[in-house]
Amino acid sequence: MFGKRKGSSDDRYPADDYDDEYGYDEDDDYDDNAYAAADYREAGAPRSGPYDFADVADLLEQVAEQRLDLGSVILPVPQGGQLQVEMTPDGTPQAVHLATEHGRITVAAYAAPKSAGQWRTVAADLADSLRNDGARVAVETGPWGRELLAVTEGADLRFIGVDGPRWMVRLVAAGPSGASNDGSPLVAAARAILRETVIRRGDDPLPVREPLPVVLPQELSEQLAAAHQAQVDAQQQQVAAQAAAPQMGPGGLPPRMPDGPRRGVDGSAMQQLGLN
Template sequence: MFGRKKNKGDADAAAQYDEYDEYGDDDVEYEAEGYDEPEYTAATDPEFDTDSFRVPERGSKVGPYNYEDVADQLENVAEQRLDLGSVIVPVPPGGQLQVEMTPDGTPQAVHLATEHGRITVAAYAAPKSSGQWRSVAADLAETLRKDGAQVSVQNGPWGRELHAVTEGADLRFIGVDGHRWMVRLVAAGAAGAAAESTPLVAAARAIMSETIVRRGDEPLPVREPLPVVLPQELADQLSAAHQQQLAAQQQAVAAQLAALQGGPQPGVPQPDAEPRRGAEGSAMQQLGLN
């Protein structure tokens, strides 16, 4: 189930494919549009043995798991997993975290950036009976096709997967129904990156097979996204960066207002209010004009 930590390596990947954010029906998509906040990136460098970080075979009994079923095993592998509150996920070799924030500084989504593309895992409230992913996949496929994407339904280790080819990115959506939850993974990469048997899809399925969902007991509407909670150290880092950005934005706005009003601009040297005087008086007096 869990990989063993091996060596530390350099994390060197960046997200490039934001085009898929617009896809998905309004009830399901957790990424709200219209935000201009940048994504904050935090490097991580845990690596896993390739033997244990493997792709599940079709029909095999693997995760995603209920938190209650594996809680007693987490202590031994806590350093190798990223705990985001509602989901606990492994980080692939060389992966980096990208945290998408709302304007008020609340984490809205966490992405895993790899050399092959970007992987996003999110969990949603669901009824006790299974079947939500089938409904979500149908809605998602319809939306993608309306937006001009080429969509095909393919069979993966958990059954139905969506492969979408768009103008800006290659996408694969993997969903799994659990007990009162549904987890969805989105893999996004360059053209051809999300096709069958590619490294990105292999990594996506391996991550899904070891994902843990912490549903909680709170009653929630069906398809309601389960909350994302960042580890405290990362949350403190992002909060500080967010405050610095807000301060910079406020200074820029103040400078623009001052320029419009003809007043002094913060940080910009201003000329003297009176003519500069020399030993013989002002320049005007020396020229006999005053």
């Protein structure tokens, strides 16, 4: 890791109890070294992340091969984790998910003002939106303060947010029933990943809450492009094969062509339409 574990900031936000069925357990038993790529307990090293790129750029070079660089977000990848890339209709990478045996973890960064507090506002809006969609929502207090736990029809979700210098990072841990409870393996993995996440904000002026762009590594981008092209080629071949196949009649035989124009009482079909 880049530094020591960050102390709890429980006093930063009060723990609002949205729904009575959820409580907060102060025992935090996740493994501090579960997904650490390296141990950087050096004198003067910054405390536990998420980190701003400018603060750890030199240290990051030592573990670059063990990190997934997505441009605005640099992540440690848990052992056995698989990448899932979500693309927009025009082929632009929109999100990268880390699929683990316990559930899926998604980390995204957003532009924020210089003053902290954006996550508090985002969390309130998010809680309202989730409730409107029928989810049961509770606010719990984690290592960085406010966390949202939502039980939906399809999955349990935990949202963890952290305010940084002109950025805000949000992690979503999604899994089956109970997977997003405090102290679960999925939440332990999520918090360990977030402690080692690096945010590269950049200097461009951006609207508040604007997602910071996701840039795929060249090798991954080439693999996705090749897979997409292979899928397009297969679809084109299927369409061409269907167009080339003869239209078969009953018994697998080509349909019989009529001997001549069908005639009615007033002449052929063509004549009736005034085209002959």
